[in-house]
Amino acid sequence: MIERREFGYFTFGQKIMIRHVSLKSPSELFELIKKATPLHMYYSAAHYRYPQAPMEEKVWLGAELIFDIDADHLNLPCKERHDFSICEDCRSMLSPTSERCSTCGSIKVRRTDWVCENCIEAAKGEIHKLLEFLEVDFGISYSKISVNFSGNRGFHTVVNDEGLFTLDQMSRKEITDYILGSGLDFALYGIPIDRRRYPSAKFEYTDGSWRGRLARAAFEVIKDLHKPRIADRMVKLIGNKEYNKLLQIKDSLLKSWLDSPKWDALKPSVTKAIATLAIEEARGMIDSIVTTDIHRLIRLTNTLNGKTGFLAKKLEHDTLDQFNPFTDAVVMPDEPCRVHVIYMPKTRILDEWYGPYKNEYVKIPTYLAVLLLCKGIATIT
């Protein structure tokens, strides 16, 4: 159905996207790519009667259900360590939060997001949660879901199911909220989070839907109470004193929760904190704007991402776990190339370590040089 889609692309050096392009066949698409050599190539998840028309005249016929997971939105601790900024005037490397260059005083400071294997692993974890939501809760079959590497820091998931094609924006918002765990009403679930009386609700770990998910995640939260990841957030919610009390009774609490959750065994405020963290652990961190936008353009699968030179590769379900962009998405040639690098953290690409580089001329393989050039942290000499 290529003729129903809208295409759009950026060319080198151009800041405005060329949009509303309509193509009749895959061969027209290949011709366009060869002729325009786009920096980024996009297509619409939506189908239109007139894809080339301006937005309000396109006539929307439906759209695939799409999800975007980006390591950048996961608040990962590694981000602080590897992101940085550079001054566009004097080309010095700055801390990621700088607004003004400390060397020349310029305000033309550009932030550079780096990506590491930890970022990719975290994004994969979210993809696995998302896939479970889609398959188990929404009953969408495996064969209708495809996962692509975005070519930078995340993954796109596309559901191509005719039955879901005409879901409107509000329905997609509900699906988004469901996956993000947003708007869950503890009282409706019978979880006592204040002093009101609730009908006793029977939870089973084997339950489906958020009911079972909440139960299982809450058990894990209690089990991992001592781990910093949980402890820090728990202290923020209930304070040190309550947290220490909770930690002391952890073992007996786990024992009483062994068969099924006993929400009412604790103070309402503590129950609420556990349930809140359980949602945070169990939800899939998708970008809500992407999924609810029924006119969204997304990166065309198996094209180059102009921010990295990596391939936005279609992944098979059984290769997702092993996928590593620094080996599997590298497609540029390996001929050595001389570039001036402003800064590059220590990086492993195609099983070889490089850097760290700081303000120096280096001879590196083309695929790495392209990555640095695309990120704007190196120049050709």
Add this chain to the structure above:
Amino acid sequence: MSILLSLEMIAKYPFTKAAKDYVSSLRIDIESLGSPEFARVYERAKFRVEEALERGGKSYEVGDVSVIMDRDLEVELLSFPLALFIVAAIDDDFATRRFGLVEAIRAEKLISKERLEVIEVLATEELGFNLKRVKKKLDKDYELAIHFTDYLREASRFNATEWKLINRYLENGYVNITQRELARLMRSSIERYIITRVKSIGSVRPLDYMREFVKEQKDKLLSRKYKIESSTFGPLPNSWPPCMKALYQNLIKGESLSHFANFAFASFLLNVGISVDDIVNIYSNRSDFDEKVARYQIEHIAGMRGSRTKYTSPSCSTMQTHGLCIEQGRLCGRIKNPLSYVRRFRRFKNQQ
């Protein structure tokens, strides 16, 4: 054959295909329904229209059987297409929507008294819902589940938190629902269908025998509209940001907004100094308008009730998450809250 094929069933549910087929097999045209032998049909059709426009379905809501159905099933059945025609002749958007809503409320009342088998047939065969039987004991006993796409088509517009998908039991694509909840979902679907039926008739000239009644109804609608316009602030204020202008225009057209959109708009109006009375008036164009409910909610946002918190309007980024921001703020310059637009506009005006 289908459970629906009895005169009683099609009289109860005149929007069904079975009913439509039966009526057209009688070969009676709208013109002849004006003759004395069909006087009761005309009376009943007028009642249906007035019930919708004047009483907003109040008589149906109390569940008075004698009002919900005429004793003569043929009269009851024939009055429906005639009422559709009359509403089309009134040719007013508000009237059409209100008629759809009230007829759907009537159907919901009847549906909720049916056996499960009948409801299933109506929902699947007539409304195209994908249903299945389940047995699940949660807070309630559930016997039915509906595919999430059919569920969302209706329920994503409902405001109560128990309708939010995340607060439902969703397994393998199906959402558990009770019979009563199914009837509520069916009501929305029927409402949309009836509105489409009226619109598909197009604008027609009233026939001689109904001319006076149609004119009467049009006059009443006109005076109601005049009341709304004269009591509010007239044309759309220039000082409002595009998002709020869009919400206002939708409301004036009588479209229903999401709970969040209503909250955003009402809190915005209160913050720019518009009175509760005027806001209630703006909302009176909704087909399901109920003054008591609207006033309570607006007073709540104003901090006159409940927690006494006075709400400011949601930020631009929240508006964006809910899909209410227009062109990603391109028309607004750098602001973080729709209220800033108004302040900046006023400051600019003052400088001039």
